[in-house]
Amino acid sequence: MSAPAPATGENTNSAAPAVNRPVRALLWRGPGAPLEIEPILLPALGPREVRVHVRAAGVCHSDLSMVNGTLAPPYPLVLGHEAAGVVTAAGPEATVAVGTHVVLNWAPPCRRCWFCGNGQPWLCETAGVPTAARGATADGEPLHVTLGLGALAEEVVVGDHAVIPVPAELPFETAALLGCAVLTGVGAVHRTAGVRPGESALVIGLGGVGLSTVMAARAAGADPLIAVDVTDAKRDLALSAGATHFLVSGDDLSSQVRALTERRGADHSFECVGRSATIRAAWRATRRGGQVTVVGMGAKDDMVSLAALDIFHSARTLRSSVYGNSDPDRDVPDLAHQVLAGDLDPAALITDRITLDESPEAFARMSRGEGARSVILLP
Ligand SMILES: [Zn+2]
Numbered sequence: 180m181s182a183p184a185p186a187t188g189e190n191t192n193s194a195a196p197a198v199n200r201p202v203r204a205l206l207w208r209g210p211g212a213p214l215e216i217e218p219i220l221l222p223a224l225g226p227r228e229v230r231v232h233v234r235a236a237g238v239c240h241s242d243l244s245m246v247n248g249t250l251a252p253p254y255p256l257v258l259g260h261e262a263a264g265v266v267t268a269a270g271p272e273a274t275v276a277v278g279t280h281v282v283l284n285w286a287p288p289c290r291r292c293w294f295c296g297n298g299q300p301w302l303c304e305t306a307g308v309p310t311a312a313r314g315a316t317a318d319g320e321p322l323h324v325t326l327g328l329g330a331l332a333e334e335v336v337v338g339d340h341a342v343i344p345v346p347a348e349l350p351f352e353t354a355a356l357l358g359c360a361v362l363t364g365v366g367a368v369h370r371t372a373g374v375r376p377g378e379s380a381l382v383i384g385l386g387g388v389g390l391s392t393v394m395a396a397r398a399a400g401a402d403p404l405i406a407v408d409v410t411d412a413k414r415d416l417a418l419s420a421g422a423t424h425f426l427v428s429g430d431d432l433s434s435q436v437r438a439l440t441e442r443r444g445a446d447h448s449f450e451c452v453g454r455s456a457t458i459r460a461a462w463r464a465t466r467r468g469g470q471v472t473v474v475g476m477g478a479k480d481d482m483v484s485l486a487a488l489d490i491f492h493s494a495r496t497l498r499s500s501v502y503g504n505s506d507p508d509r510d511v512p513d514l515a516h517q518v519l520a521g522d523l524d525p526a527a528l529i530t531d532r533i534t535l536d537e538s539p540e541a542f543a544r545m546s547r548g549e550g551a552r553s554v555i556l557l558p
C-alpha cells in the first residue's frame with residue numbers, strides 16, 4: 180500500500196517562479212461576511228512542492244460546513260478541496276513532473292506514522308487537517324486553506340504527495356469529483372460497508388457524496404436501494420443514479436423502509452449528511468444486526484443519543500467512513516480507469532457548470548438543498 184505515486188515521464192521540473200503573482204480565489208473573511216473572489220498570494224514553492232493550475236473544482240458540502248457555522252475554521256479562509264488540474268511548476272525534489280494531470284488529495288498520507296504502517300492511510304496522523312495556514316491575502320494577511328488545499332482558486336501550491344497523477348484523457352470535471360465525492364461514496368460502499376449483491380441499502384442525503392454512494396451501491400448490486408432527501412427535488416437524480424426507491428425524509432422513514440425490506444429494515448444505511456437527527460434516522464431504519472455507516476461530517480456539539488438497551492438489542496454496527504476508508508494514491512487511479520472504461524460516470528452528478536466568479540451562488544444553491552454537484556471550470 181505504500182508505493183509512492185509513480186513519476187510521470189522525465190523530470191523536467193522547473194524552479195519556482197521568481198515573482199509570486201497573485202491568483203484569484205474564493206475567500207471567506209469570517210462569520211457574516213459574504214464569499215468573494217479575491218486575489219491571493221500563494222506560498223513560495225518548496226523543494227517537494229508543486230504548483231497546480233486548477234482546471235475544475237467541485238463545491239462540496241464540507242466547504243459549506245466551513246462557512247455556515249457547522250465548523251469553526253480560522254479565517255481568512257480559501258475554500259475548496261475537490262479539484263483537478265495540471266502541474267505547472269515543481270520543486271527540485273518533487274516526484275511529479277510539470278505537465279502531469281493530477282487530482283488533488285485533501286488527506287495525503289505521510290506513509291510513516293503508525294496508521295499508515297497499519298494499512299489505514301485515511302487515518303494518517305498528519306492528513307486531513309481541516310485548515311492549514313498557507314499563503315497570504317493581497318495585502319499580506321496570512322491565509323488559511325481548506326483541508327490543506329484551498330482549491331477554489333486559479334492555482335494552488337501543495338506538497339507533491341497531495342497530488343495524484345491521472346491519465347490526461349480524463350476530463351478535468353470528472354477528475355475533480357474523484358478527489359472527494361466519488362472516492363468517498365465508492366469507498367463507503369465497497370471498503371467500509373462491503374455491500375454484497377442483493378443486500379438492501381438506504382442512503383440519506385443526496386448531495387454529491389450521497390449520489391455517489393447511490394451509484395456505488397447500485398454497482399455493488401444493492402436491492403432494494405432506497406434514497407432519501409428532505410424534498411422531492413432530488414427524486415429524478417436519485418433514480419437516475421440507480422436508486423430503486425425514493426423517499427422524502429420524515430418521522431415515518433423507519434416504517435417506510437421496513438415496508439420495502441420485508442419488515443426488517445435495511446441491511447446497510449449510509450448517512451451522508453452529518454447530523455444527529457439523520458444518524459438516528461439511519462440507525463432506526465437499519466435491521467437488527469445491520470450496519471450504519473456515517474459518511475457526513477457533522478458538528479462537534481451535535482450529540483447523537485442512543486438508548487443503551489437499543490445498542491445491545493439491535494446488534495447494529497455504527498461506524499464512520501473517513502475519505503471512503505481509501506488509499507487515494509491507489510484508488511483514485513483505479514477510479515480513473517473505471518471512468519475511461521465506461522464503468523463509472525461521475526459526470527452524471529454534475530448539475531451546474533459555472534465560472535469561479537459564479538461560485539458564491541453554488542454555496543447558496545447548496546444551502547437551499549438544490550442540485551447535486553456544482554463544478555467550477557477554469558480556463
Ligand atoms: Zn468534500
Ligand SMILES: [Zn+2]
Binds near residue numbers: 288
Ligand atoms: Zn501517516
